[in-house]
Amino acid sequence: ERKATEAMLELERSRLAEAQEVARIGSWNVQLPEGRVSWSEHHYELLGLDPTRVTPSVEAYLGVVHPDDLPRVRAHVERAPDHPVGRVAKIEHRIVTPQGVRHVEERASVERNADGHAVRLFGTTMDVTERVLAEQALREAKDTLEQGEAVGRMGSFAYDSDTGALRWSRQAFATIGLPFSPQPPSIDEYCACIHPDDVERVRASIGQLV
Numbered sequence: 211e212r213k214a215t216e217a218m219l220e221l222e223r224s225r226l227a228e229a230q231e232v233a234r235i236g237s238w239n240v241q242l243p244e245g246r247v248s249w250s251e252h253h254y255e256l257l258g259l260d261p262t263r264v265t266p267s268v269e270a271y272l273g274v275v276h277p278d279d280l281p282r283v284r285a286h287v288e289r290a291p292d293h294p295v296g297r298v299a300k301i302e303h304r305i306v307t308p309q310g311v312r313h314v315e316e317r318a319s320v321e322r323n324a325d326g327h328a329v330r331l332f333g334t335t336m337d338v339t340e341r342v343l344a345e346q347a348l349r350e351a352k353d354t355l356e357q358g359e360a361v362g363r364m365g366s367f368a369y370d371s372d373t374g375a376l377r378w379s380r381q382a383f384a385t386i387g388l389p390f391s392p393q394p395p396s397i398d399e400y401c402a403c404i405h406p407d408d409v410e411r412v413r414a415s416i417g418q419l420v
Contacts, residue, residue: 234337240268242291242328256314256335258307276304276311283316290318291328302338313342356380367394369419 236253240246247266254261257274264270268287275283286301293299299318304311318333356379359365365382369375378394386403388395397416401409 236335238266238271238333238335240331242330253335256312256337257305258309274305274307276306279303286316290331291320293318293320295320295322298333302342312337313339360384 234252234256236256237250238253239248245268247268249261249266251261254264257271259270259274272280272284272287283301283303286299290299297319300315302313302315304313315336315338316333317336318331320328321330321332323329355366359379359381363381363385365385366379367382368377376394380390383390383395386400388399388403397413401412404412
């Protein structure tokens with residue numbers, strides 16, 4: 211029975227390691243107040259560290275944090291024991307690995323004893339590099355589009371017929387003389403900017419689109 215239990219535990223550990231590798235997630239644990247730290251195998255891989263040469267510690271983790279992000283990450287770590295139970299504290303930052311700069315999202319929770327003292331910190335580190343780079347590329351494309359629209363004095367809009375969502379570019383607002391707003395103007399507000407002689411056919415065109 212003992213061997214069967216050990217085999218089951220080993221199988222669960224193996225499955226957890228596989229899941230972390232697929233999801234690009236590492237897990238970590240800090241026992242308080244002694245500060246004893248443990249990392250999962252994939253946590254080492256995410257940080258680009260060799261488990262045979264590096265002993266898990268808070269300072270070892272901070273050692274791979276990008277210098278520009280280090281002050282706020284250190285402040286986040288120092289505040290971690292003060293978070294309420296059940297709350298997940300999150301921070302996103304860069305790390306410097308042998309493979310280059312990566313972006314990670316750190317999530318941390320705290321465990322307290324009956325007296326309310328923090329006895330354990332635990333959490334995950336996820337590689338979010340692809341998402342961050344995709345968001346940066348999207349912002350850059352959006353900026354380029356807005357610059358081109360401003361130069362050409364040509365606005366744009368997008369309408370989702372499935373959801374009814376409508377988005378206007380900044381230049382679209384400027385073109386018809388309205389201040390920018392996250393909420394596009396209503397049909398009546400838009401038509402109020404149209405020459406009276408053209409309102410009827412503009413409304414007809416809008417009706418065909420929606």
